[in-house]
Amino acid sequence: MPSSSSRPNRRMSAKAARAVIEAADLVKAPDHRDTSRWEVRSGDLLLGHVEPSYGGASRSGRNGWIGRSAQTLIPTRRCATRQEAAAEVLLAWERQATAPRP
16 A cells, blocks of 8 residues: 555646547537526536626626636636636636646
């Protein structure tokens, strides 16, 4: 049995995290019709959500898109497009997945 000092300091290797990110897709959430929410998925793994941000002066009230990692409720910065918000979700997920263990 390996000693605790030989355990890796990260939860996931950067190479493994990059492979998950490269396989990720932006797909409509099951409740998209009601919420306009999209999911960032890599296979069966849910990485986060992208949803409209409201409060703007446009006719619909939308002022961009925000992303939320599946591991935290803290939103990413407001983005102009769904794809930009999805990229922010992937960056946040990668930071969390490869962070050193406490």
